[in-house]
Amino acid sequence: MNSRKNHNKKLMLPVLIFLVGCLVLTVVLYHSYRSNYKQVRNVTALNATTYAERLQNDMNRGVAITDTLEEIAISENGKIDNFQKVARDLMADFIQSIQIAPDGVVTDIYPEAGNEAGKIDLMHDESRGEICRYGRDKNIVTMQGPFDLKQGGQGIAIRNPVYLEGADGSPVFWGFTIVIIRVPEIFTESIQALTKFGYDYSLTKTVSPLSDDTEIVSSSGNIMKNPITFEFEFCGSLFDFEIMPADGWSHGWNVFPQLFLGICVILLLTGLTVVILVIERHRDTLKKMAITDPLTGLLNRKGFDEQLKKVMQGDLHIHCVGIQMDIDDFKFINDMYGHVVGDAALKSLAQDMQSYFNDNSIICRNGGDEFSAILVDTTEEEARKKIEQFTLQPRHITYNGGEHPFYISLGYAEYPKDCEDVSELIRCADMALYAVKLHGKNNCSPYRGAYKMQHRSQLGFALQDVSKNLPGAFLIYIADPENDNILFANRELIEFAGCRDFDDFLDYTDHRFRNLVHPDERDSVETSIWKQIDAKTSGNNDYVRFHFAKKDGTYLPVLDHGRIVENRYYGNVFYVLIMDCALVESYYDNKTGLETVPE
Known part of the structure; x- marks a missing residue:
């Protein structure tokens, strides 16, 4: 009796191992599916980010053409001579036409053939006027479309408002530089690469910055289930970029090899260790991908x-x-x-x-x-x-x-x-x-x-290039009587002071504007400057004479024209032009009326 009971227990053990093994196998298969699903979604999300950036770079090629025309218009004070030749040189296979619209009226189009109907008054056009006025008033590049082209296919209009400097120094609207890009032709290389890697996609955008209506810009044409969505803004329009693997979220996952492996695990417990190690390796790979820059291999x-x-x-x-x-x-x-x-x-x-x-x-x-x-x-x-x-x-x-x-x-x-x-x-x-x-x-x-x-700010990097070409000695210092710290001096001022370079200049002045003034005049110069600034008789400007202290111990009479401005990094600062009195007076017979500090 006891022998039979023991025998029955032993018979139950393989059944129990099989049942437990089946349960473990079921859990492992489900976990493997979920792990693969997460991995595929993570990789897809990375690709969505990468290809969204590539699509923006593609569209930037069109924006760059309008920027080039804008630079020409600004440099030539509103004239673009030989427009047809310039536009021909800028033409690319993804461009339908290149246009300029002084005062918002399209006057020149390249190529002219087939595009004559595009010469319209944009500002008062029923379908284009509102967005054109918006771009002009906000001084931003705008996109409108996609829309059907008469030549076939679809296009998107990129309009770049151009402002010139008026007589009083204020910006004056000149008109638009315009490029009509063909879609999806402009994305050809990016889309081919995306589909080559086995992805379905859809790119939609709002038709303009002033509308919530969306249009499909480009699509693989297949229905997507729970895609990865990447949103970005470009030229005032909102884009939705959706992608997913063409063969679904089970991409790369096949149940049969794992089922076979699971049976082996049930029969051979050592197989279970192999499965765990494989899963852990997948986790480590995903973690490494999450903290690594894909281009350089460095940490992100x-x-x-x-x-x-x-x-x-x-x-x-x-x-x-x-x-x-x-x-x-x-x-x-x-x-x-x-x-x-x-x-x-x-x-x-x-x-x-x-x-x-x-x-x-x-x-x-x-x-x-x-x-x-x-x-x-x-x-x-x-x-x-x-x-x-x-x-x-x-x-x-x-x-x-x-x-x-x-x-x-x-x-x-x-x-x-x-x-x-x-x-x-x-x-x-x-x-x-x-x-x-x-x-x-x-x-x-x-x-x-x-x-x-x-x-x-990247804009601050241009200061060196601008200041070295000013017709005079120039410096910037903090507008604080207790801390008039020098922030910048151009080459002409450094040489005027008799210094080798900017570091030598800072050592000589101990970083202070005050030390450029004759010791006997420092208090009176400072008082005069702040008196003018506080009185605002000349706006934010001040004018003063003093004797400039050179490094060799000599003093030269100079004219100081300063302006106080608000700077995002240092608060109030003075922008100052220093002019040699002897040089100025050699060209002008009459006194300028500048306030003079007694010598």
Whole structure:
């Protein structure tokens, strides 16, 4: 009896193992499906972001043509001579026509044949007037369409409002530069690449910035179920970009091999370990993809922050050097040589960073041409030489068989010397990078405590180019009697002061405008300036004479024309032109009526 009971129990054991195995297999298969589903959606989401950027880059080719015409119109004071020749040179296979519309009236179209009906008054046209007036009043590039073209197919109108400088210095509306792009032809390369990788897609947009109605711009034509959606705005219109695998969300997942593996797991318990390892490997791959920049192989910003957090959890008092850098004139590289060459420059810089800073460092690409690095367990003094060598080493890109140099600018800061929280380290380095840009690019600089923590503006980088061509000595300093810190001086002022360069000039003046004035006149000059500013007799301007203190100990009488303005980084600042009195008076017999500080 007992022997039979034991025998029956043993017979139940294989049944129990089979039932448990079936249950485990069911769970494993479901988990595998869900894991594959998530993986496919994550990869699809990454592709949606990537191809949405490519679609925007495609449309930017049309916008770039209107920008070129705008630059010509501005440089020629509203005239575009030889429009047909210029437009012919700018023509591409995705463009239906190129137009200009002075005062909102289309006067010239290329090609003319077949497009004569396009010469209309845009501002008063029933279907175009409202959006054209909106673009003019807001001074923004607008898109309208898609709409049917008389030549067949569909197009989208890109209209760029152009403003000239009026006699009083205020902007005056000139008209529009216009490109009609053909869709989906403009997206041909991007769409072919997308479909080649096995994706269905749909791209829709609002017909204009003033309408919520949407139109399909391009589509694979297949019905999509629960697609990944990426929304973006371009030229005032909202775009929805939807994609999904053409063979569904079970893409790459086949139940039969896993079912066979599951049966093997039931028979051989060791097979279960293999399945677990495979699943874990999938998880690790997805995690690595989430924190890695796909172009350069460096960490992305998310991975960078995670690594930095781990380092600082180990020792909050460890010294670190934060680095922020970018490629000088990277947009020019992309525009001149193409994005493939631009990507090559990014990869080259990433490889250099890994070569120079790989030991005990955290390196990432923030996006675009911006890179960050944290050198762990080192100080600014220890890292300075290596940073300088890295910044100034020659770099080249290859285009059409020839080598072309490119350069970088770099700012760096030290924790805890320059900031109390390591999270502020990159922001300090970014402000140092901005200072490099302001002083001519292609260099590196440590962070200085006088910098204010603000987001830098790319427009500020043009100051060096503009100021060096001003017809006179020019400087900028903080409008504060107690802290008249000099922020900038052009080359002519530096030479007028008898200094070698800007750093020598700052050392000589101790960074203060006050030290450029004769000691006996400093108080009276300052009083005169603020008296004029407070009285607003000349608006925000002030005019004053004083003796300019040169580095060699001599003094020259000068005219000072200053203007106080509000600056987003430093608050109120003075923009000042300095003119040699002797030079001015040699050309003008009459006195100017400027207020003169007694000599």
